[in-house]
Amino acid sequence: KQEVTQIPAALSVPEGENLVLNCSFTDSAIYNLQWFRQDPGKGLTSLLLIQSSQREQTSGRLNASLDKSSGRSTLYIAASQPGDSATYLCAVPWANYGGSQGNLIFGKGTKLSVKP
C-alpha cells in the first residue's frame, strides 16, 4: 500500500525565514508528485507538479524537488511571508491505484504559520 507522510505536522517560523517542508512516499511507482496549498475553510490550490522524470520545479519563491528512488520530495519556500500561512499537502498518483486516471493519495499536510 502506498503511504504518503509529511513531516513536520506543524511549523511556526518568523517572517523572512527560508523553510523546507518534507514529503515521503513508500512506493516509487508514481506518475508525478503534486504540492497543494489549503487555506482554512477553503479548497485546495495547486502549487507545483513534478513529473516522475523531473527533478525539480520552480514557481516564484517556491521550489519543489523530487527524488523518486528515495521516495522523497521537498518544498522549499524562500523569504517566507505571513501570507504563506496555510496547510501544505503533497499527493501522488500511484500506479497500483488508478494513478493513470489521476487518483491521488494525499499526505496529511504540514500546517505552516509565519509570524510577522
Next chain:
Amino acid sequence: NAGVTQTPKFRVLKTGQSMTLLCAQDMNHEYMYWYRQDPGMGLRLIHYSVGEGTTAKGEVPDGYNVSRLKKQNFLLGLESAAPSQTSVYFCASRGSGRYTDTQYFGPGTRLTVL
C-alpha cells in the same frame, strides 16, 4: 471562468435523510473526482469519473453513489446519511491531454449528520 463550483456550501442532515451534492466545472475536463476530508485522516477518494457516463469506486465508496450524466457535472448522493459521513467534501477535475495532470478543486461542502 468559474472553475470548479460546489453546491451547497453547508448542510445539516438527520440520520437516514438523503441528499445530493452537485459539482460543476466549466473547463471541459474529462476527469472528475469526489474526495472527503476528515481530521487525522486527510483526503480520501470516494468515487471518480473518467468521462461522461462513466463512474468508478475510489478508496471509500460505501454509502455513496455518483452520476455523470453531463460532462460538466458530477453528482454525489447519500441515500441514507449516517453520522460517520460528517465531513468536508471536495470535488476536483482535470483534463485528459498531455501535461494536464493538475487537479483543480472546488471550495468544498461541509456536511454534518446528526
